[in-house]
Every structure is written in C-alpha cells, then in structure tokens.
Amino acid sequence: MARSLAELDPGERGRVTSVAGDADATRRLMDMGLIRGTTVEVVRRAPLGDPMEVKLRGFMLTLRRSEAEHITVE
Amino acid sequence: MDATEIGGTIAAPPAPSPAPAAREGALHVALIGNPNTGKSTLFNALTGMRQRVGNYSGVTVERVEGRYRDAEGHPVTVLDLPGTYSLSASSPDEEIALGVLLGRTPGADAPDVVVVVLDAQNLERNLFLATQVLELGLPTVVALNQVDAAAAAGLRIDLVELTLELGAPVVATVATRGEGLEMLKQAVAKAPGLPRPGRRFELPCEAAQALAPVEDALEAGGLTPSAAGMEALRLLAVRQPGRHLAGIAGLDEAVERAHDEIEAAGLSARSLEAEVRYGWIAEVADRVVTRAGGGERTLTDRIDAVALHRVAGPLLFVLMMGIVFQSIFTWAEPLIGIVEGLIGGLGGWVASILPPGDLNSLVVDGAIAGVGSVLVFLPQIVILFLFIGFLEDSGYMARAAFIMDRFMRSVGLHGRSFIPLLSGYACAVPGVMSTRTIESPKDRLATILVLPLMSCSARLPIYALLIGTFIPPIAVAGVFNLQGLTLLAMYLLGTLTALGVAAIFKRTLMRGKARPMIMELPPYRIPNPRSLFLTVGHRASMFLKRAGTLILALSIVLWALATYPKTDAPAGASEQAAQEAQLAGSTLGQLGHAIEPAVRPLGYDWKIGVGIVSSFAAREVFVSTMGTIYGVGAADEGSTSLRERLRGERHARSGALVYTPLVAVGLMVFYVYAMMCMSTAAVVVRETGGGWVGLGWAGFQFAYMLALAYLSALLVYQGGRALGLG
Numbered sequence: 152m153a154r155s156l157a158e159l160d161p162g163e164r165g166r167v168t169s170v171a172g173d174a175d176a177t178r179r180l181m182d183m184g185l186i187r188g189t190t191v192e193v194v195r196r197a198p199l200g201d202p203m204e205v206k207l208r209g210f211m212l213t214l215r216r217s218e219a220e221h222i223t224v225e
Numbered sequence: 226m227d228a229t230e231i232g233g234t235i236a237a238p239p240a241p242s243p244a245p246a247a248r249e250g251a252l253h254v255a256l257i258g259n260p261n262t263g264k265s266t267l268f269n270a271l272t273g274m275r276q277r278v279g280n281y282s283g284v285t286v287e288r289v290e291g292r293y294r295d296a297e298g299h300p301v302t303v304l305d306l307p308g309t310y311s312l313s314a315s316s317p318d319e320e321i322a323l324g325v326l327l328g329r330t331p332g333a334d335a336p337d338v339v340v341v342v343l344d345a346q347n348l349e350r351n352l353f354l355a356t357q358v359l360e361l362g363l364p365t366v367v368a369l370n371q372v373d374a375a376a377a378a379g380l381r382i383d384l385v386e387l388t389l390e391l392g393a394p395v396v397a398t399v400a401t402r403g404e405g406l407e408m409l410k411q412a413v414a415k416a417p418g419l420p421r422p423g424r425r426f427e428l429p430c431e432a433a434q435a436l437a438p439v440e441d442a443l444e445a446g447g448l449t450p451s452a453a454g455m456e457a458l459r460l461l462a463v464r465q466p467g468r469h470l471a472g473i474a475g476l477d478e479a480v481e482r483a484h485d486e487i488e489a490a491g492l493s494a495r496s497l498e499a500e501v502r503y504g505w506i507a508e509v510a511d512r513v514v515t516r517a518g519g520g521e522r523t524l525t526d527r528i529d530a531v532a533l534h535r536v537a538g539p540l541l542f543v544l545m546m547g548i549v550f551q552s553i554f555t556w557a558e559p560l561i562g563i564v565e566g567l568i569g570g571l572g573g574w575v576a577s578i579l580p581p582g583d584l585n586s587l588v589v590d591g592a593i594a595g596v597g598s599v600l601v602f603l604p605q606i607v608i609l610f611l612f613i614g615f616l617e618d619s620g621y622m623a624r625a626a627f628i629m630d631r632f633m634r635s636v637g638l639h640g641r642s643f644i645p646l647l648s649g650y651a652c653a654v655p656g657v658m659s660t661r662t663i664e665s666p667k668d669r670l671a672t673i674l675v676l677p678l679m680s681c682s683a684r685l686p687i688y689a690l691l692i693g694t695f696i697p698p699i700a701v702a703g704v705f706n707l708q709g710l711t712l713l714a715m716y717l718l719g720t721l722t723a724l725g726v727a728a729i730f731k732r733t734l735m736r737g738k739a740r741p742m743i744m745e746l747p748p749y750r751i752p753n754p755r756s757l758f759l760t761v762g763h764r765a766s767m768f769l770k771r772a773g774t775l776i777l778a779l780s781i782v783l784w785a786l787a788t789y790p791k792t793d794a795p796a797g798a799s800e801q802a803a804q805e806a807q808l809a810g811s812t813l814g815q816l817g818h819a820i821e822p823a824v825r826p827l828g829y830d831w832k833i834g835v836g837i838v839s840s841f842a843a844r845e846v847f848v849s850t851m852g853t854i855y856g857v858g859a860a861d862e863g864s865t866s867l868r869e870r871l872r873g874e875r876h877a878r879s880g881a882l883v884y885t886p887l888v889a890v891g892l893m894v895f896y897v898y899a900m901m902c903m904s905t906a907a908v909v910v911r912e913t914g915g916g917w918v919g920l921g922w923a924g925f926q927f928a929y930m931l932a933l934a935y936l937s938a939l940l941v942y943q944g945g946r947a948l949g950l951g
Binding site for chain 1: 310311313315346347349350353462463495496498499500503525529533534535536538539623627628630631632640738739740741742743744745746747
C-alpha cells in the first residue's frame with residue numbers, strides 16, 4: 152500500500168516509490184541517495200513534532216513534514 | 226583493514242590528455258568531499274599552519290588554501306573546497322566547488338590534481354560526489370578517510386577492488402591521527418602521470434542520444450569532452466546552467482530540448498542522474514564492502530535517544546546553552562581585565578615617554594584607546610568561536626537546528642539561524658560570522674540584519690549604570706527584584722523584536738520559498754583540537770584585521786572631534802573641570818548641542834546627545850563619555866560618583882531633574898535597538914557581500930535600527946508622560 156513518508160510512525164520503514172515536490176528539495180534528497188527503491192526508516196520526530204529524522208543508506212537525514220508528504224513509500 | 230596505498234589502476238576509458246604545464250613549479254591540488262568526512266582535518270594535517278584564508282570574489286564562501294612540500298621537496302598548494310554532497314551547483318558552496326574544478330571560477334585555476342575525501346563509514350552516499358568528480362576527467366586521488374571508525378563498525382572495504390571500480394588510486398587515511406598522509410602525498414605526486422578517470426557506467430540509450438547536443442554545446446564552450454558529459458547529465462536535472470557556464474551559446478535551448486526528449490522517452494529527467502549514479506554505486510558497494518555484524522545500536526544512536534528525546538532533548542539543549550553563556554561571561558571576565566590592563570599599561574607607558582601635547586593625546590587617547598576598544602571583545606569572541614566550533618565539529622549543531630527548526634520557522638527562518646542569533650547575546654560579531662552555516666542567502670541576510678538586536682554584552686555597562694542609578698531595588702512578588710526584572714525586560718525586548726523584525730523581513734524584502742530542512746545528522750565525534758584552534762585563529766584574525774583597521778580610523782576621528790577646537794580652561798580650574806570644559810567646547814560638544822532639538826522629545830539634554838554621538842563607534846563608550854562630561858574622571862558603570870551626579874543633574878533652564886526613571890528607561894530602550902558598534906558594522910559589510918553591496922546592507926541595518934531606537938524611546942518618554950509617569 153502506498154503511503155506518504157510523513158505518515159510513517161517512528162520505527163516503521165518503507166521502500167520509496169516516488170519522490171516529488173519542490174525541485175530544490177527533491178534534487179537535494181536525490182543527491183543524498185533518497186531515490187526510487189531506497190529503503191527508508193523513520194527514526195523519530197523532533198520534540199516540537201517537526202521535522203523528522205529518517206535513516207537511509209546507513210546515515211541519518213532530517214526533513215520536514217512538508218517535504219516528506221511528497222515522498223511515497225510502500 | 227590494511228591502511229596501504231593501492232597504486233595499481235586500470236586504464237580509464239578516455240585517452241589521457243597531456244598533463245597540465247607546471248604552474249610556477251607548484252602542483253595545485255583541490256580537496257573536495259562531503260561535510261563531516263574529516264576533510265578539513267585532513268587539510269590541516271597536510272598543510273599545518275601554512276594556510277591562507279580569504280573569500281571567493283563576490284560571494285561569502287570561505288577560500289582556504291595551504292601548502293606543503295612533498296617527499297622530493299616539490300611545493301604543493303592545497304585548496305580546501307567547501308564541503309558538499311554533490312556538484313549540483315544548487316548552493317553557492319556547490320557552485321564554487323564545481324566552478325573551481327572546471328577552471329571557470331575567476332581567480333582560481335583548475336587544479337592539477339583533485340583529492341576526493343570519502344567517509345569510509347558512509348561509502349554509498351560519498352561515492353555520489355566521487356562519481357561526479359571522476360567524470361570531470363582531472364587527475365584524481367581518492368582518500369578513504371575514517372577507515373578506523375568504519376572497521377570498528379564492522380565494515381571492511383576492499384581497496385584494490387575499489388581502485389579498479391573507480392579507475393583512480395584509493396588511499397586509506399585516518400586524518401585525525403595523521404595515518405596514510407605520506408601515501409596520499411605520494412599518490413598526489415604520481416596522479417598527473419596516470420590515465421585520466423571518467424564515467425564508469427552507461428546511460429540509457431535514449432538519454433545518451435538526447436544529451437549529445439548538450440555535450441556538443443558545452444564542448445564548443447570550452448569544456449573537455451569528459452567534463453561536458455558530466456555537466457550535461459547534471460544540467461538535465463538542474464536546468465539552470467549557473468554562473469560558471471554563463472555565455473555558452475545555445476546551452477539553455479539544448480538543455481530544454483534534451484529534457485523534453487527524455488521525458489517523451491518515458492524517463493524521468495529529474496531523477497535520471499541520481500538513479501544511474503546510485504544504481505552503479507549500489508553494484509560497486511556490493512562488491513567492495515563486507516559487513517561483519519552491524520545493526521546494533523551505535524553510540525550516536527544511544528546519545529540521540531537522550532539528546533533528541535521529546536522531553537530530555539529540549540532540556541539538555543537549554544542546559545547546554547546556559548552553560549555556554551555562563552562560561553562566556555565568567556571565563557571572559559578575567560581575560561578582558563588582562564586585556565584592559567595591558568592596553569592601559571601601554572597607554573600609560575607611551576604617555577610617559579612622549580612629550581605632552583596633541584601627539585601624545587592622539588596616540589594614547591585616540592589610537593591605543595581605540596584599538597583597545599576592539600581588543601576587549603577578543604576574549605568573548607574567541608571563547609564563543611571555540612564553543613561554536615566545538616558544537617559544529619562534535620555534531621551537536623545539526624541537532625540544535627533539528628530541535629529548533631519548528632520554532633524558527635514560525636518567524637520564517639531556518640533551524641540553522643538559531644545558534645547565530647543566540648551568539649548575539651554575547652557579541653554580534655561572531656554571531657554574524659557564524660551565519661555562514663545558513664544555506665539560504667535570504668535566510669542568512671535576514672538573520673544578519675536582526676542579529677544586533679539581541680542584547681550583547683557591550684550593552685550591559687549601559688544597562689547596569691542606568692538600572693543601578695534610577696531603578697529602585699524593590700522586591701516584586703516576593704522573590705524578584707525590580708532591577709533584575711528591568712534587565713530581563715531589556716533582553717526580552719531585544720529578542721522579541723529580533724524575531725518580529727525577522728518575520729517582517731522574510732515576508733517582504735527577503736521573501737522566498739522556505740528552504741528545505743534536508744540535513745544530515747552526522748555521527749557524534751570528539752572534535753580535533755588542532756582543527757578547532759586553527760579555525761578559531763582564522764576567525765579571530767579576520768575580525769581583528771577588518772574591524773581593527775576601521776576602528777582605528779574611527780577612533781582617531783572621534784578623538785579629533787573631542788579635542789578640537791581647543792578650549793582654554795579657566796585659571797585655577799581642576800583637571801576634571803578643564804576636561805569638562807574642553808569636551809563642551811569641542812566639535813563633539815557642538816554636535817551634542819546641534820542634535821539637542823532632535824533628542825529633546827526623548828527627554829534628553831545636549832550632554833546625553835554628546836554621549837550618544839560619541840558612542841556611535843562602540844556603545845559602551847557612552848558610560849565613559851558620561852564620566853568625562855560630568856567631570857568624574859575615569860568612570861565605569863559601578864562608580865558611585867557618576868551615579869550621584871546623574872541623579873542630581875538638572876536642566877539648565879527649567880531646573881527640573883534631567884534623569885527621571887522614565888528618561889532612563891527610554892535611554893535603555895534606545896540602546897536596546899540602536900546599532901552602535903562599528904565592529905559589527907564592519908563585519909556585516911563583509912558578510913553581506915562586501916563593497917558597495919555590503920555597505921548598502923550595513924547602512925540599511927544601521928538606519929532601520931536607529932529609527933526603531935528613536936521611535937521607541939520617543940514612545941516610552943512621551944507615552945509615559947501622557948500616562949502621568951516620570
């Protein structure tokens with residue numbers, strides 16, 4: 152089932168099926184290896200609820216809900 | 226893992242082109258890598274203290290260059306390019322890095338050898354940048370850094386295999402301990418003689434065809450075929466050629482056509498580059514990396530479970546910031562005392578050897594006192610930079626931005642703006658300089674423009690004098706003291722105004738879409754002291770050079786204004802009375818009289834006018850000027866004689882008291898807002914682009930803050946009177 156990355160709870164993981172949204176943000180995400188087929192795990196959200204921390208390719212990345220909403224995972 | 230150099234390479238596809246002619250004998254090396262790879266530590270280990278720091282022309286990207294001599298004694302210069310995750314050229318840092326490597330950044334020739342620094346713990350993501358660099362076709366050496374940490378994490382990397390896959394020599398290094406450096410230097414020396422690296426994967430057929438005209442346009446514009454291939458693929462996703470490719474004929478059209486063709490063929494133009502590169506990287510990683518174990522919680526995971534915890538995280542953050550600021554004030558205090566003592570001693574000694582007169586006064590009261598007023602900031606600046614450097618190098622800074630991003634976004638700024646703003650409480654100078662970590666130019670500018678509204682430590686003497694003199698120490702609600710609450714109110718006023726003004730700027734002048742919060746949280750590390758001290762040293766000397774020269778000139782101007790024209794003291798007058806008369810008759814005194822009509826609505830007389838005029842260069846001068854004007858000699862904020870004089874001062878005509886608590890509060894509010902600090906102005910000029918652009922922004926900042934100060938002081942005084950206060 153396809154969901155957006157923003158909907159995942161901490162500890163859940165998914166395989167990226169599409170990356171869309173703002174050109175600058177997608178470019179950056181892709182440069183850092185978040186592309187179709189990458190497995191991403193949500194680690195936690197920041198104390199104020201946003202942004203979120205995810206794990207991919209062995210490193211930790213932060214992104215905001217507004218950016219995560221444009222990434223679909225399965 | 227065996228930390229040895231693997232010298233063997235396989236022939237790379239593009240035919241080797243002739244080695245660039247040796248320029249002035251020195252080999253030019255450029256160092257590039259992701260942030261947090263230990264690149265700067267490697268740079269410092271290679272070059273030691275032989276470094277030069279400057280800026281690339283027109284942008285505030287730091288240009289750090291160093292040199293060393295290789296085993297045979299040949300000179301080698303090393304350019305430390307900004308840390309970057311890719312060569313997409315979507316930030317100023319990336320654009321500079323790409324421009325330099327292509328030899329298309331003014332003032333920087335293309336390097337003879339590129340050293341790509343990879344973090345062995347994070348090979349996949351690091352290889353993305355490496356594949357881009359290798360395709361440029363320059364002689365390239367790969368430094369696989371932090372191999373010790375990777376080994377500890379159970380990662381084994383086959384260096385021979387990696388060398389074969391990349392088509393460029395790979396050297397294992399541990400920069401923090403200096404391991405592998407000699408091997409690296411040897412590999413660099415040999416690199417120009419090796420076959421050039423190039424692209425290691427095939428593009429889908431339709432993509433290769435569609436990109437061919439773009440490559441042709443780039444080659445016609447002077448790029449090598451290899452670099453043109455890399456640029457064409459990059460432009461497909463970015464679609465903005467950037468400054469370094471300006472003026473290449475037909476490029477935009479060719480890119481747009483290729484984009485449309487590739488989309489028509491059912492491929493994603495946006496993600497093609499990332500997908501083909503990471504596709505190739507995944508295969509290489511499979512062959513090169515073996516994982517023993519892994520998956521268990523690392524130390525970083527365990528620290529973050531606390532440091533980023535919903536409750537404990539913010540508490541720890543507040544505690545850390547508290548400790549930082551407490552230490553700045555307590556540690557800097559004795560050092561400031563020492564600096565002041567040295568300046569005073571030097572002034573006294575010079576005063577005693579020069580014959581009394583104008584020259585004596587110029588050197589002692591003008592030059593030495595003026596430069597001294599800059600030097601007293603140095604302890605705080607150095608300590609603050611040490612903390613900022615420590616937070617940055619340890620990996621906590623990224624966490625601070627992560628925690629604060631939601632809050633900062635409510636005023637339109639980025640999480641990265643928080644620490645610079647906070648630094649403003651100590652001193653705006655290091656705060657402004659540390660805004661370089663903010664990626665978005667608009668966010669950075671907005672942060673710089675509001676930063677001096679944070680009450681810095683130089684305002685403390687003014688607050689202390691006025692609160693101590695005019696605010697009664699009444700207990701409020703049992704535990705608080707009205708004096709303390711007033712001080713707190715001044716800090717809050719500055720802070721809230723800074724956030725409010727930032728929000729206004731971000732919605733008007735510096736409007737722009739929110740920058741993504743896409744940021745790596747690097748593993749925690751113990752900072753390398755040597756790198757830390759080198760960075761702090763660079764920053765401190767940059768401040769001294771820039772601000773010092775300006776302050777020296779300004780101090781001499783101020784000195785002249787206070788010294789000329791001469792007023793002869795009436796016979797028999799005390800030295801203090803003579804000083805007071807001199808100041809009253811000087812140009813500065815006349816300026817005070819001249820601005821009296823402007824400051825009268827604020828409840829001030831000409832003497833406060835003189836104080837304000839004299840404190841344009843450095844606000845804390847207000848206190849010592851008041852001391853001179855009221856003839857109490859050398860004054861500081863605690864001196865009782867000055868306090869007595871201020872309390873008893875009456876208007877010459879009406880006989881009413883000059884200083885009511887209302888006037889004092891209005892004056893404090895004035896100093897909360899007024900940007901009276903030439904050191905900050907000098908740094909703002911430089912950090913907002915330098916030259917006329919920088920002067921324009923600094924002038925704008927000075928003007929809006931002065932307007933804010935004047936109007937607020939007016940509101941306090943007139944509003945207060947209307948309410949029957951004061």
